[in-house]
Amino acid sequence: MADVIQLLPDNIANQIAAGEVIQRPASVVKELLENSIDAGSSQIKLILKDSGKTLIQVIDDGVGMSDTDARLCFERHATSKIKSAEDLFKIDTKGFRGEALASIAAIAHVELLTRQPHADVGCRIVVAGSKVEKTEAVQTHQGTSFSVKNLFYNIPARRKFLKSDPVELKHIIEEFYRVAIIHCDITFTLHHNGNDLYYLPKSGLKQRIVSIFGKTYNEKLLQVNEQTELISIEGFIAKAEAAKKSLGDQYLFVNNRFVKNNYLNHAVKLL
């Protein structure tokens, strides 16, 4: 019988992989925010149109990328964060798989603007459906801006099953909280359809919680601090009178990564 196996073209392989990584606009927001944090940014701006269905833009003032890296970052398994299998045991970045940008670029129109601090000019790259459509030298601010437009434009079934704008925005804001709460040393802003939804200036953790959840929390927060040989636990819990029946407002982090764990969530609730 004739041979029947073929290697899938990159754009199809990327589109399939994207199904795992990118479920909705909030997934793109998470990946872009995490990349900006890994890039050592001190200011990160998130701009949305139509709950991310039309535009998700993340602008940072991090280390930026060289021209070659800017081109490479859209390839699958392209990462600056690990080099060998041993590195997997000492990861100190949010990402390391090198999959997010390749996935996003397979299912959206993406524009990247980036400039390293010492470089006179930066680089602009336009990619759609995994194909590079334009690469040019440009004047741009130090750091990186990714604009992701028309998510799922080439997968109509996925686009059709996105939820209403308020629901998708809620998912995005949840991802924004999960990153912004713990990285209180970074200034975050969030703009949606021309409105400023959040301005979170660099601050301490308590002030960050108050900036997000409202001034009334200022009086209600109790500091938690426990150091043992194995683990150190720190953070804030609300006084009993502010307790809610739901677990919705619990945010637990391990090594600055948001985690969800029923056992821990219930343990905190019962305290």
Ligand SMILES: Nc1ncnc2c1ncn2[C@@H]1O[C@H](COP(=O)(O)OP(=O)(O)O)[C@@H](O)[C@H]1O
């Ligand atoms: N905002 C950014 N600033 C600087 N470099 C970036 C930024 N976003 C992505 N990169 C570069 O692109 C690479 C690929 O990103 P990504 O696909 O998210 O994979 P990962 O984060 O797992 O490495 C990163 O390893 C990094 O080198």
Ligand SMILES: [Mg+2]
């Ligand atoms: Mg990443």
